[in-house]
Amino acid sequence: MDIQRAPPLFRHDEAMTSQLLADLEWRGLIAQTTDRASLLKDLDAKPISFYLGFDPTAPSLHVGNLVVVLVMKRFQLAGHQPIPLVGGATGLVGDPSGRNEERTLNDESIVADWVDRIKNQLSKLLDFTSPTNAATLVNNLDWTKKLSAIELLRDIGKHFSVNQMLSKDSVSSRLESGGISYTEFSYQVLQGLDYLELYRRNNCTLQLGGSDQWGNIVAGLDLVRKVEGGSAHAFTVPLMTKSDGSKFGKTAGGSIWLDAEMTSPYAFYQFWINTEDADVAKYLKVFSFKSHEEIERLIETVKVNPGAREAQRELARELTTMIHGATECENVEAASKALFGQGELKDLDAKTLSAALSQLPSTQIKKGENFPTWVDLLAATGVVDSKSAARRIVKESGAYLNNVKVSGEDFAPNESDLIHGKFLVLRKGKRDLASVEVI
Numbered sequence: 001m002d003i004q005r006a007p008p009l010f011r012h013d014e015a016m017t018s019q020l021l022a023d024l025e026w027r028g029l030i031a032q033t034t035d036r037a038s039l040l041k042d043l044d045a046k047p048i049s050f051y052l053g054f055d056p057t058a059p060s061l062h063v064g065n066l067v068v069v070l071v072m073k074r075f076q077l078a079g080h081q082p083i084p085l086v087g088g089a090t091g092l093v094g095d096p097s098g099r100n101e102e103r104t105l106n107d108e109s110i111v112a113d114w115v116d117r118i119k120n121q122l123s124k125l126l127d128f129t130s131p132t133n134a135a136t137l138v139n140n141l142d143w144t145k146k147l148s149a150i151e152l153l154r155d156i157g158k159h160f161s162v163n164q165m166l167s168k169d170s171v172s173s174r175l176e177s178g179g180i181s182y183t184e185f186s187y188q189v190l191q192g193l194d195y196l197e198l199y200r201r202n203n204c205t206l207q208l209g210g211s212d213q214w215g216n217i218v219a220g221l222d223l224v225r226k227v228e229g230g231s232a233h234a235f236t237v238p239l240m241t242k243s244d245g246s247k248f249g250k251t252a253g254g255s256i257w258l259d260a261e262m263t264s265p266y267a268f269y270q271f272w273i274n275t276e277d278a279d280v281a282k283y284l285k286v287f288s289f290k291s292h293e294e295i296e297r298l299i300e301t302v303k304v305n306p307g308a309r310e311a312q313r314e315l316a317r318e319l320t321t322m323i324h325g326a327t328e329c330e331n332v333e334a335a336s337k338a339l340f341g342q343g344e345l346k347d348l349d350a351k352t353l354s355a356a357l358s359q360l361p362s363t364q365i366k367k368g369e370n371f372p373t374w375v376d377l378l379a380a381t382g383v384v385d386s387k388s389a390a391r392r393i394v395k396e397s398g399a400y401l402n403n404v405k406v407s408g409e410d411f412a413p414n415e416s417d418l419i420h421g422k423f424l425v426l427r428k429g430k431r432d433l434a435s436v437e438v439i
Contacts, residue, residue, distance in 0.1 A: 020078040026292065027285040029071055031211035031236040034221065039233045042205065043080070047133055050075060050206035050235075051083035051198050053140075053191065054122070056091040056114035060259035061121050063271070064249040066319075067286055068210055068237045069125055075208075076126060081133040083204055084122045088115045088141030090190050093183055105183075115139060121258050125322070136202070140194050156193050159226045160219065168215035188219045195220030196227055205232040211239055240286070243278035258323050264355035265324040269332040272316035273309070277302050280311045288318055332356070339425065339433055341403045350420040357423060357435035364437050373412045374401055378426050381434035393428050400427035 021040055024030050033039055042048055052072050054061065061069070076082045091111050106114075119137055126135040147156075165171060165188060174180040195217070198204035207217045217234040224230045240248035249256050256271045257263040263271075275283055281299045288295055298311040320329040335356040337343040345353070363380035365371065372380070375390040378399075384390045391409050393399050399406035401413055402425050413424055424436035 020075065024071065024074065028282065029067075029237050029286060031238040032214055032234070033236075034218075034234045038231075039206070039235070042233070043078075047079045047081060048206055049081045049083060049198075049202045049204040050208060051085050051138075051195075051202075051204050052208040053085040053087055053090070053194060054118055055087040056111050056118055058255075058257075059114050059117050060257040060262050061118055062249055062258065063256045064240060066258070067240050068208055069122070070287060071237055072208055073126060076130075076133060076135065079133055080206075082126055082135040083138055083198060083202055084126065084135060085138050085140055085194060085198070086115045086118050086122075087194075088112065088139040089144035090140060090187060090194070091115070093187050093190060115141075117259070138198070140190070140197075143197050144190060144193065152189070152193075156196075156223070157189055159223055160189055160192070164219075168219075170212065170215060188216045191216040192220040192223040195232065196223050199224050199228060199230060199232060205230075206235060207232070208235050208237070211236045243276060243282075260324060260328075264358070265320060265328040266332040266335055266352060266355040267359055268323065269316045269320045269329070269336070270359060272319050273312045273336075275312050275315060277306050280315065284311060284315055288315060290314075290318070338403070339427075340430070341400070341427070345402050345425055346419055348419075353419065353423060357425070357437070360433050360435045362435040362437060364439050367438050371412045371414060373410055374399060374406045374426065375409055377413075377424070377436050378428065378434060381426065381436070383426070383428055383432055383434045398429040401425070403427065 020043060021030070021036075050072075052068060054065065072082050072084070088111060091114070092105065092108065122135075122137065127133075128135050128137075165185065166175070168188065171180060171185060171188075174184075191213075195204070195207055207220060209217050214234070214236050217236065221232055221234055224232050242248055251271065253267075255263075256268060260268075272283075280302055284290070284295045284298055290298075298314055301308065301310045317329060317333070320332060331349065331352045332355075334343055335348050335352050338345045338348055339356060348356075361381040361383050363377060365377075371377075375387050375394065378384055378390040378393070379387045384393070390399075394406055394409050394411075397405065401411075402417060402419065417424060418438060419425070422438045426434040426436065428434075
């Protein structure tokens with residue numbers, strides 16, 4: 001498979017190695033570690049190889065995955081070698097962590113396609129070309145598929161205590177809520193095998209993961225010790241939540257994906273720019289690669305002038321550029337401005353405009369039909385409760401079509417008003433938008 005390689009973004013910086021854990025602490029990115037003094041000593045002594053696993057349970061990673069992926073990136077910036085592992089094998093089994101029911105098992109061909117798509121996304125976030133610490137992508141199906149059931153049980157399974165496996169939080173919670181299949185119960189055996197294989201193949205001595213993976217990671221450490229007599233480390237990152245306790249990365253429309261076809265760059269940008277003031281300080285520390293001083297400055301702007309939303313804009317700009325590139329970021333920023341009258345809507349490319357309008361209340365009219373009045377169209381989008389409310393907006397000079405003020409209640413657009421031959425943008429006052437599409 002051809003993987004899109006990211007340009008060489010990073011350089012080896014030995015000075016950053018000793019500062020790495022202190023920086024991660026400042027960012028609130030350390031949940032648990034094994035012997036921390038020993039880990040710090042090993043990080044200081046020389047560059048180490050470390051890995052992070054991703055199971056292909058969907059065609060794309062989402063913003064929740066970014067939390068730990070960017071920790072991986074910080075380790076690489078400090079000179080260490082990342083091994084992103086895509087779980088072509090474990091993705092076929094299902095991890096019980098964080099769920100109260102069995103995962104739907106997908107066909108092998110579907111999982112294989114998702115593996116390739118996730119590999120491409122990871123290749124844009126990590127440096128695969130560095131002469132000193134290039135990332136190495138691996139797929140655990142490469143070694144797991146070769147094992148027979150007898151080999152897995154004799155050579156690997158015999159090292160796992162059922163009592164310890166049952167005590168894992170992810171397993172015990174499932175047992176209490178109704179039970180767990182042998183398939184998902186065996187997941188920690190396969191993840192432990194991954195650590196053992198990478199320890200053997202790549203001298204990998206550190207595994208990163210979310211805090212819900214602690215039990216599985218420790219099982220891998222035990223396996224390395226029992227089979228190879230070796231020692232290694234575990235490092236977990238806190239699971240992200242919003243200030244109100246709700247799940248991070250979810251909106252009314254569902255998960256925020258890194259794939260542009262699943263979540264448009266415009267919707268991705270809007271997710272970050274709509275960050276609540278109570279959350280933006282944490283998000284800046286977790287996701288931004290700006291200096292501590294600049295992050296603290298942006299956090300202060302939220303206190304001093306929250307209406308300006310400078311911190312949110314900088315966060316949205318940095319993350320959108322990171323995931324979708326500078327050109328897409330410029331396009332969505334231009335769209336954001338144009339929708340609110342600060343730019344020319346007709347200058348936006350059709351794809352960006354369509355993505356932006358897809359986030360708005362909308363209505364459709366059939367091609368060839370007479371255009372309804374602006375009042376009728378706005379009422380049809382649901383932005384107002386009634387046509388009388390829409391008429392009042394026109395009378396109060398708050399009605400706009402494509403950023404041009406509507407002067408009369410009977411005004412109806414015509415074909416020449418269509419943007420890219422199919423879109424109209426309605427605005428009520430300064431902030432309330434709706435769209436019309438001709439189909």
